[in-house]
Amino acid sequence: MGRIVMAVLGGILALYVVFGLVLPALFGLLKFLFVLAVVAFLVVLTVTAAAKFSKSAK
Template identity: 75%
Template sequence: MSRTVMAVLGAILALYVVFGLVLPALFGLVKFLVVLALVAFVVVAAVTVVGKFTK
């Protein structure tokens, strides 16, 4: 009986860790990477435009 209770508690804890800690961290990382990619795109576009106008 205690083995079943511990298995259920372990499953609940695993779900808490996945949905409470891992997924928000992954979404935060994805948002950071998207913002970083947008900044890099703007910098590359600005350098390209300035390079074309100076010729």
């Protein structure tokens, strides 16, 4: 009986760790990477546009 109770408590703890700690951290990391990718894209776009405009101005 004690083993079953410990197995159930272990399963509940595992679910808590996965859904309470791991998934929010993973989604937070993905959100951070998405924002970083958008910022990098905007920087590349700005530098490319500035380079093209400076060439055509000469």
